[in-house]
Amino acid sequence: xxxxxxxxxxxxxxxxxxxxxxxxxxxxxxxxxxxxxxxxxxxxxxxxxxxxxxxxxxxxxxxxxxxxxxxxxxxxxxxxxxxxxxxxxxxxxxxxxxxxxxxxxxxxxxxxxxxxxxxxxxxxxxxxxxxxxxxxxxxxxxxxxxxxxxxxxxxxxxxxxxxxxxxxxxxxx
Amino acid sequence: xxxxxxxxxxxxxxxxxxxxxxxxxxxxxxxxxxxxxxxxxxxxxxxxxxxxxxxxxxxxxxxxxxxxxxxxxxxxxxxxxxxxxxxxxxxxxxxxxxxxxxxxxxxxxxxxxxxxxxxxxxxxxxxxxxxxxxxxxxxxxxxxxxxxxxxxxxxxxxxxxxxxxxxxxxxxxxxxxxxxxxxxxxxxxxxxxxxxxxxxxxxxxxxxxxxxxxxxxxxxxxxxxxxxxxxxxxxxxxxxxxxxxxxxxxxxxxxxxxxxxxxxxxxxxxxxxxxxxxxxxxxxxxxxxxxxxxxxxxxxxxxxxxxxxxxxxxxxxxxxxxxxxxxxxxxxxxxxxxxxxxxxxxxxxxxxxxxxxxxxxxxxxxxxxxxxxxxxxxxxxxxxxxxxxxxxxxxxxxxxxxxxxxxxxxxxxxxxxxxxxxxxxxxxxxxxxxxxxxxxxxxxxxxxxxxxxxxxxxxxxxxxxxxxxxxxxxxxxxxxxxxxxxxxxxxxxxxxxxxxxxxxxxxxxxxxxxxxxxxxxxxxxxxxxxxxxxxxxxxxxxxxxxxxxxxxxxxxxxxxxxxxxxxxxxxxxxxxxxxxxxxxxxxxxxxxxxxxxxxxxxxxxxxxxxxxxxxxxxxxxxxx
Numbered sequence: 001x002x003x004x005x006x007x008x009x010x011x012x013x014x015x016x017x018x019x020x021x022x023x024x025x026x027x028x029x030x031x032x033x034x035x036x037x038x039x040x041x042x043x044x045x046x047x048x049x050x051x052x053x054x055x056x057x058x059x060x061x062x063x064x065x066x067x068x069x070x071x072x073x074x075x076x077x078x079x080x081x082x083x084x085x086x087x088x089x090x091x092x093x094x095x096x097x098x099x100x101x102x103x104x105x106x107x108x109x110x111x112x113x114x115x116x117x118x119x120x121x122x123x124x125x126x127x128x129x130x131x132x133x134x135x136x137x138x139x140x141x142x143x144x145x146x147x148x149x150x151x152x153x154x155x156x157x158x159x160x161x162x163x164x165x166x167x168x169x170x171x172x173x
Numbered sequence: 174x175x176x177x178x179x180x181x182x183x184x185x186x187x188x189x190x191x192x193x194x195x196x197x198x199x200x201x202x203x204x205x206x207x208x209x210x211x212x213x214x215x216x217x218x219x220x221x222x223x224x225x226x227x228x229x230x231x232x233x234x235x236x237x238x239x240x241x242x243x244x245x246x247x248x249x250x251x252x253x254x255x256x257x258x259x260x261x262x263x264x265x266x267x268x269x270x271x272x273x274x275x276x277x278x279x280x281x282x283x284x285x286x287x288x289x290x291x292x293x294x295x296x297x298x299x300x301x302x303x304x305x306x307x308x309x310x311x312x313x314x315x316x317x318x319x320x321x322x323x324x325x326x327x328x329x330x331x332x333x334x335x336x337x338x339x340x341x342x343x344x345x346x347x348x349x350x351x352x353x354x355x356x357x358x359x360x361x362x363x364x365x366x367x368x369x370x371x372x373x374x375x376x377x378x379x380x381x382x383x384x385x386x387x388x389x390x391x392x393x394x395x396x397x398x399x400x401x402x403x404x405x406x407x408x409x410x411x412x413x414x415x416x417x418x419x420x421x422x423x424x425x426x427x428x429x430x431x432x433x434x435x436x437x438x439x440x441x442x443x444x445x446x447x448x449x450x451x452x453x454x455x456x457x458x459x460x461x462x463x464x465x466x467x468x469x470x471x472x473x474x475x476x477x478x479x480x481x482x483x484x485x486x487x488x489x490x491x492x493x494x495x496x497x498x499x500x501x502x503x504x505x506x507x508x509x510x511x512x513x514x515x516x517x518x519x520x521x522x523x524x525x526x527x528x529x530x531x532x533x534x535x536x537x538x539x540x541x542x543x544x545x546x547x548x549x550x551x552x553x554x555x556x557x558x559x560x561x562x563x564x565x566x567x568x569x570x571x572x573x574x575x576x577x578x579x580x581x582x583x584x585x586x587x588x589x590x591x592x593x594x595x596x597x598x599x600x601x602x603x604x605x606x607x608x609x610x611x612x613x614x615x616x617x618x619x620x621x622x623x624x625x626x627x628x629x630x631x632x633x634x635x636x637x638x639x640x641x642x643x644x645x646x647x648x649x650x651x652x653x654x655x656x657x658x659x660x661x662x663x664x665x666x667x668x669x670x671x672x673x674x675x676x677x678x679x680x681x682x683x684x685x686x687x688x689x690x691x692x693x694x695x696x697x698x699x700x701x702x703x704x705x706x707x708x709x710x711x712x713x714x715x716x717x718x719x720x721x722x723x724x725x726x727x728x729x730x731x732x733x734x735x736x737x738x739x740x741x742x743x744x745x746x747x748x749x750x751x752x753x754x755x756x757x758x759x760x761x762x763x764x765x766x767x768x769x770x771x772x773x774x775x776x777x778x779x780x781x782x783x784x785x786x787x788x789x790x791x792x793x794x795x796x797x
Contacts, residue, residue, distance in 0.1 A: 010496075010499065017488065019549070020544070021488060023547065023548050024484040073756070
């Protein structure tokens with residue numbers, strides 16, 4: 001009996017050593033890269049005016065959807081807005097905006113002032129829904145196809161390069 | 174020049190440590206019960222040279238000698254002198270030198286203060302402690318050398334991280350290091366005790382003071398870290414359950430358990446192996462904590478650069494320590510038939526140990542779990558306050574009751590003749606609790622239980638104070654202040670007020686019974702930073718209190734960083750805590766205001782807690 005206890009203690013420490021050793025060379029920053037190539041988890045987002053609800057099924061109707069997480073209080077969102085306006089002219093792409101932890105008045109003002117690039121507009125007042133998308137800050141955007149598979153995740157404001165990348169993909173049909 | 178001096182001194186230290194080990198083995202072979210005089214002399218020389226080595230590095234920081242990489246990376250010629258000095262240990266390499274200082278000085282002091290214990294036991298302690306010193310010296314020289322040279326010599330340094338430029342953080346590491354590096358000496362003593370078969374009561378006496386010293390410093394170190402987090406990190410919390418905070422708490426639990434089990438070993442000569450395990454565990458946990466912080470496995474406010482090669486070194490060192498400990502434990506372990514009456518002081522002390530182990534395992538699991546899931550299943554999770562709070566808080570309630578009753582029990586066999594007293598105290602605690610919640614209008618079951626149990630402990634300790642002899646004063650002070658600590662944390666948690674809003678210059682806002690006005694904004698130029706200072710007026714319409722607070726947004730130049738300094742007004746009833754942050758492209762400022770009742774009493778309780786440790790240390794020194 002004592003032998004078993006002794007060997008299990010030693011084995012436990014060897015296991016801990018192994019885990020520690022392996023953790024040394026790992027990336028410690030939170031990363032959502034692994035989401036690319038996976039399907040979106042089921043979601044249920046209220047529309048901005050609370051008239052209807054968006055789910056995964058709605059995205060399947062579009063060839064490509066860009067889900068953009070934004071808020072009126074977020075300065076970089078203002079920077080990326082003109083690029084979204086550009087993308088809104090693309091035929092093969094629908095843009096779903098998710099208004100993140102925002103006030104309705106401020107968000108409406110923001111869109112009136114800068115234009116509304118969104119085909120659909122949803123909201124996430126508490127920020128909890130966005131967690132399911134692997135969002136940990138805004139702005140972030142996710143490009144998905146008609147099977148709701150994630151093709152690319154954009155962290156931070158979209159730039160010219162990102163826009164070209166998106167255009168290349170959606171026009172390759 | 175300083176680089177060569179430093180390296181030379183480090184090499185001498187390696188030589189001296191080896192010499193001490195060699196001489197100790199030679200001395201072990203002699204018949205007499207005396208330790209060679211030269212061992213004392215070399216030990217003294219070793220401590221002196223380590224100190225000189227450390228002062229060499231301090232000197233390099235003071236004169237801003239940027240030919241040393243460590244100074245270049247962590248200092249700047251314009252930094253105030255105080256922070257140049259504290260910069261010596263505010264970085265990975267320099268802090269390791271502080272490690273070695275404490276290892277060495279404790280080694281020397283243990284040697285000279287334990288003359289009435291057997292020669293072999295003392296020599297083995299010295300040998301093992303010097304093996305630890307050697308390990309760390311090699312680590313410093315081959316991996317983390319503070320005296321590494323850089324060429325060409327940069328004209329200016331990169332500066333110390335601004336949030337570390339703070340008086341509390343200047344003393345936080347040394348205090349904490351005396352705590353957990355100090356525990357090395359009873360790790361060595363425990364190993365020596367097993368090797369030389371020096372067990373029981375005498376062993377307990379030889380390490381008691383050292384346990385107390387490390388416990389007191391560990392407590393104070395954690396306190397200073399908490400105070401810093403409270404006023405510097407800007408959201409009004411003082412404990413985050415951050416993995417690095419946990420790393421300092423783990424050895425603290427083990428030390429606290431050890432303190433209590435030593436009492437049993439000293440009085441009743443039982444629990445020897447359990448005490449040994451705790452001695453080994455405390456230092457092992459300290460090194461594990463160091464591994465977690467220095468290897469970069471965990472992300473936290475402790476901004477040491479990530480470097481896996483450090484991790485590998487500490488990990489190997491840690492494994493050697495653990496396997497040596499396990500080897501000796503397995504070899505020397507004899508099942509003992511200690512009879513402990515279930516109703517006796519021994520049992521209560523054991524219960525304390527179980528609780529401490531419960532806390533320890535909970536915090537250890539919470540801290541390590543994310544690392545394990547990441548490696549094994551590639552799944553990143555984080556364990557946060559809800560886990561710790563929901564697991565630990567309910568258990569604290571029971572713990573506090575037992576903490577009040579335990580000291581009343583007698584050694585060997587106890588009879589509870591004072592059940593009536595206990596019920597009376599409990600009644601008193603409940604009445605005070607109801608009064609508090611009635612007047613302050615707040616209710617939750619768990620906070621009621623926390624308050625009742627902490628009041629129970631406080632009242633019992635107070636009554637003890639008048640009944641018991643002076644010799645139990647240290648225990649009464651510690652237990653009383655722990656009761657107060659939990660009481661104040663409970664009240665603080667329940668009655669805190671928090672308001673979050675935006676305000677522009679000249680504007681006033683009324684929220685509930687508070688009215689806020691941003692009266693003025695000023696730009697100040699300080700030595701090493703610029704500051705935007707706001708002047709905010711806070712009026713409370715119920716208490717008619719009027720406060721003026723001056724929160725700051727600081728812009729540091731080297732390295733360029735923005736920090737938000739909370740403005741805190743403290744009085745004995747509570748803190749008014751306010752932070753201000755700028756909003757991009759807007760004339761509005763985001764204001765976070767908190768009223769945190771009894772904050773200062775939380776700090777005072779912890780200081781009193783460690784005072785209990787000090788008193789116990791004096792009592793112990795007087796008795797021996």
